[in-house]
Amino acid sequence: MKNILFAASESTPFMKTGGLADVTGSLPQALNKIRENEVRVILPFYEAMDESYKKEAVRKASFEVPVGWRVQEAHLYELEWEGVTHYFIRNEFYFGRDDVYGYFDDGERFAFFSRAVIESFPYLDFDVDILHAHDWQTGLAVAFAGILQPKPGLRTVFTIHNIQHQGWMGPDAFYDVLNIGPEHFAGLEWHGMINCMKAALHHTDKITTVSPSYAQEIRQPYYGEGLDPVLNARSADLMGIINGINTDDYNPATDPNLAEPYTTSRLKKKANKRKLQKQLCLKDDPDIPMYSIVSRLVEQKGFHLLEHILDEFLQENVQVVLLGTGDTAFEQSFAYFSSRYPEKMSALLRFSEPLARQIYAASDFFIMPSKFEPCGLSQLIALQYKTIPIVRETGGLRDTVQPYNEITGEGNGFSFANYNAHELLYSLRYSMLVYHRPELFKPLIANVNRSRFSWKDSAELYNGLYEELV
Structure with a gap:
């Protein structure tokens, strides 16, 4: 002993x-x-x-x-x-x-x-x-x-x-x-x-x-x-x-905060998306890809990159939901984008554990472009809620998110190597392409469903x- x-x-x-x-x-x-x-x-x-x-x-x-x-x-x-x-x-x-x-x-x-x-x-x-x-x-x-x-x-x-x-x-x-x-x-x-x-x-x-x-x-x-x-x-x-992570706690099948508990059902995931869209006054359309961020709004988490390309990304038919607090400059910047694109972006400058879980459950993709990341728990929680992470290849993000390869069908997310805003934008756009092509999206989702980090x-x-x- x-x-x-x-x-x-x-x-x-x-x-x-x-x-x-x-x-x-x-x-x-x-x-x-x-x-x-x-x-x-x-x-x-x-x-x-x-x-x-x-x-x-x-x-x-x-x-x-x-x-x-x-x-x-x-x-x-x-x-x-x-x-x-x-x-x-x-x-x-x-x-x-x-x-x-x-x-x-x-x-x-x-x-x-x-x-x-x-x-x-x-x-x-x-x-x-x-x-x-x-x-x-x-x-x-x-x-x-x-x-x-x-x-x-x-x-x-x-x-x-x-x-x-x-x-x-x-x-x-x-x-x-x-x-x-x-x-x-x-x-x-x-x-x-x-x-x-x-x-x-x-x-x-x-x-x-x-x-x-x-x-x-x-x-x-x-x-x-x-x-x-x-x-x-x-x-x-x-x-x-x-x-x-504690997979008993972070479990979409038993999470009492969700409108529709689920294991791997994409239909129930879309039902959670529609509930969140209505709650946040976003366009009510479950087929629009939803991208989420749940984080402290600090430089370490890569938000300078997101700031630079967000205006360009929001020209696409997408939705972005952000939850968190942090540096005043980031809060003001994301509040501006939210007011400019009210049907496409919601910046929730606070923290709520129940709301965080609803966002993980509702979204299709989770954005985590960290400058450095010792391990990261958010991408693990996202995978547990069958949400696809988009990360920079650093620290624990590199160890837990394998970039999707449409030739071999391997990978459980999307990633980029250099700390560069347009590499992030390229990854976001590529994720949209995969989302709208079922023959590519289906094997990716199967890999996400198999990801385990207990x-x-x-x-x-x-x-x-x-x-x-x-």
Whole structure:
């Protein structure tokens, strides 16, 4: 039996700001189905959590955590959800706030949490064999594990979900926050600063990231965000494992948000399209190809490309539905196109999970032209709802979307290689051509229907990695 403790800053259903929470919420359940594992999760206790979870959590212990010259109190709580034991570290000073991130002292907040993870070991009633930390917020937990050695033989895994966010702190934080000897400064320092992700990469036994292609990309200067030398030095310990999704949750056959639940029926998919067309005041015609975007509206997601060609694309007999919020410039741009082409485009500048699922179910194509994408969950959800992804060939998009080949009949989507607006436009127009030719569209849809991205295969790969460590 291997006892594995996941340390993360967020996890569904307790707190979610992005895909990290989906992974740390779903992967432990899949790993626990492999008999030789018991995976538990430790998170901050956010005051912004839903009251029902806060009431259910049981206080187990209290202990002190050193933070520089100060001592902070940590209260350990426990709650079981979906068969997985979750621990929470409660501290009002650091986590009694309205939001998860975005504070001037985020580095100190998650340094406290990382140290509290290590200090909690004697109180867990769980003999941890492997500490598996996720992203920069828990990078120092891996460093503290290596330096403080809370348990003989403890092994560590660190997963990079997005290398763009690394957890930088000024050099004074080493003495003001971390409480470790000066001989350890070099392992945490990067370009004169304390870098939480670099600290993890230096101290961990194994490094994973969320797709095989991203594992290769981040070893290059263009994608490595300055950490490519460290990753190249640790390349023998680096591997990419593609994320899965919770296929019980994302299931169009049982999704209560849909007007017409379905498995593979295109007629029922068209019924969902007509419902959405009426709801959004688009032209009521189920044979018009509908293209969708459900995303944060930020540069990483490739929206500069879409802006450049959207006016030209909307001259075609198509519909575009966009759901999301983000940079003001993108919001204003897409609101303009929506007002200019009211029967062809609807820009919904908000987020709603039920509406997102209705859009996945209604649309024929899903547009995801990312500048970079560590894994991407949206294209996996689209495929689960039998919607054809159109992506740029980067990171996890390259690993999960195979471009359609009308000669061989292979492929489950459309893709383009260069970060170029007219390559995107060409892919969009080619998808229209295929849509209107049944002899091409039918084999493509058959491939989409066969696409599966549950956690089962990914969990087996993680299990193999854990076996290697212990």
